[in-house]
Amino acid sequence: MIYQAPLAVLCITIIVSYFYMKSPTEPNAMANNGLLFISNAAKVHSVCQRASKFVKRVLYVNIKENSDNTLPLLSKQIDNLYSKSQTSNLDLRLMLKPSDTIREIKTGHPIDMILYDSELAKEIDELKHTVSTVSSGYKLQSIETHGASQHVQEDPLKTYENVALGGTFDRLHNGHKILLSQAALRATKLLTVGVTDVNMIQSKTLWELIEPVEVRIEQVLNFLKDINPDLEYNVFPLKDLYGPTKDDPRYQLIVVSEETLRGANKINEKRVENGLQPMDVHVIGMAQDAHPDHSLEEEDKISSSNQRMRLLGTLLRPPVPNPNIPDWPYVIGLAGGIASGKSNITNKLKLKGVGVVNCDIIAHDLYKPGLPLNRTISEVFGQDIITDAGEVDRKKLGQIVFSDTKQLEKLNSIVWPAVIAEAQRQIRAFGELGHRVVVMEAAVMVRARWYHYCHQLWAVIVPRDEAIKRLQDRNNLTIEEATQRVNAQPSNEEQIAKANVVFSPFWSYDYTQGQIDRAWQGLQEILDARK
Incomplete structure (x- = not known):
């Protein structure tokens, strides 16, 4: 009898500790990096919102099923996900390759938690074995979904073998992720990214605080490999407006933001002068900056200039x-x-x-x-x-x-x-x-x-x-x-x-x-x- 009280206390302590360790809402239970499996593209944003409370650094998002028919919807979800996720410091990375076509999923950051929407409960054992970059002692977390998401059939999305784009890509933010993801979504073979360097950055606000071009290239390349490791990437320092696009006939599409459309038109003019076909141009709309610290002095759009000003x-x-x-x-x-x-x-x-x-x-x-x-x-x-x-x-x-x-x-x-x-x-x-x-x-x-x-x-x-x-x-x-x-x-x-x-x-x-x-x-x- 004299051992019953201590034994009871010990049991209670173990039980409390167990639930404390398992509770995902406690800060100590949050994972650094997570991989979220979602059953279909229409639910990306809503499920990510629920999943974000379990992960504090990087959250990879993988849609189990995908096809050419869902590419237009995925394009919409790219804009939706990144433009509405500005208030969080979480680094979101929407993978463009569906898990049902990948034998092995590799990520640039080790995975501490695998998350999945509740409709994938029966398949999670199979899905988790595709992830090769899980850390020891990783956790599983189910995310409840409330009914199937409905979506309207969209027009087909045109893809190209060789796609190009350019930008400063300073301190990679959600606006950059939209631009890069939309370009990668439309490329089937090669994606070329020019990262502005030297005199091309000196018109930027607080250009002196822009990261070295080597750092920016590495960030772009790591992100692209995370969202689609199957493409070939050429990421290089861009020293003038044109880069290789002015005289390389392989390029078929250039992806630009609204503010850089003029540059794309100049490149196409130069291509025509050089006897080449002009590239198709896909324009990405500006994503509004919804940061809680946004001020009147800053640009309305998500931009690196705003980020540098906040430094x-x-x-x-x-x-x-x-x-x-x-x-x-x-x-x-x-x-x-x-x-x-x-x-x-x-x-x-x-x-x-x-x-x-x-x-x-x-x-x-x-x-x-x-x-x-x-x-x-x-x-x-x-x-x-x-x-x-x-x-x-x-x-x-x-x-x-x-x-x-x-x-x-x-x-x-x-x-x-x-x-x-x-x-x-x-x-x-x-x-x-x-x-x-x-x-x-x-x-x-x-x-x-x-x-x-x-x-x-x-x-x-x-x-x-x-x-x-x-x-x-x-x-x-x-x-x-x-x-x-x-x-x-x-x-x-x-x-x-x-x-x-x-x-x-x-x-x-x-x-x-x-x-x-x-x-x-x-x-x-x-x-x-x-x-």
């Missing part, structure tokens, strides 16, 4: 511990080219309670009459750059150094050591006053590599043309003078190459403030972890 103020690279400086105060280096809006960002951060060290002001103060730097500069660059009041004429000095790289380097070698020494003194003083965070703002932050004196590097960028315009207006310069000064600075790409966080005060006040708030919230989490 502003977020941690792009985790900070690396810097053992060469004290732990406190926490120093953030703020970089940015001339007229980029650094001071705007600094002022907003100052309202958060940070201490601010402005290296440009330090340099200006060191130029004052009677100070050693003033005397050294006049000796090196000539007495005529000193005003009657004994101050350095910064405009005259700028005309000298911004038109001659060697002269600029000479000035930097004189000024930089004095500036960083004073900046470090001010940082220590802010720490002694109790400031946890100090922002060190400097136009030369990146070129002087002063980020080595910081815990994080934050960078501010605006489009180059905007910086030139702002500089003209602010300093009353000609366009030639403003362009010369902007060209003398590190490019936006250089400014953000090592940055942990990037801002762009190019849009509205509220949009800039949102970037600051996101960055500040992320910073607090890092600071709290350092306690």
